[in-house]
Amino acid sequence: MTTFALELEPDRANVSRARRFVTDAVHQLGRDALAEVVELLTSEVVTNAVLHAGTPVTLTVIADPDAVRIEVTDGAAVDVSPRNFGPEAATGRGLALVDALASRWGTRTEPRGKTVWFVVGQVDAA
Numbered sequence: 001m002t003t004f005a006l007e008l009e010p011d012r013a014n015v016s017r018a019r020r021f022v023t024d025a026v027h028q029l030g031r032d033a034l035a036e037v038v039e040l041l042t043s044e045v046v047t048n049a050v051l052h053a054g055t056p057v058t059l060t061v062i063a064d065p066d067a068v069r070i071e072v073t074d075g076a077a078v079d080v081s082p083r084n085f086g087p088e089a090a091t092g093r094g095l096a097l098v099d100a101l102a103s104r105w106g107t108r109t110e111p112r113g114k115t116v117w118f119v120v121g122q123v124d125a126a
Contacts, residue, residue: 044094067121
């Protein structure tokens with residue numbers, strides 16, 4: 001199993017840094033076919049963490065032979081779930097995209113916040 005990690009401050013400019021980081025990691029792993037989906041979903045989850053948690057974020061890429069797992073950990077213990085916004089809304093579609101494009105996704109409570117994770121590729125055993 002291969003792991004990459006990046007610490008980010010809660011700044012909107014770091015969303016693009018997160019996208020570059022996961023794209024580079026996926027390419028280093030030779031998983032080029034997953035790059036676009038991983039980049040899009042990471043952007044959505046990191047944006048949520050930056051905007052709603054407002055705490056430092058840890059972005060982790062975990063790869064096994066069959067899939068890539070992305071974890072975004074922040075300091076807010078608030079539960080997350082997809083929301084149903086109207087078609088005219090400018091926000092509120094991030095987790096719906098994760099739900100539609102990831103093999104699996106979920107959240108877990110941490111001692112000081114939460115982690116939102118998703119898997120792209122075959123469904124992992126975790």
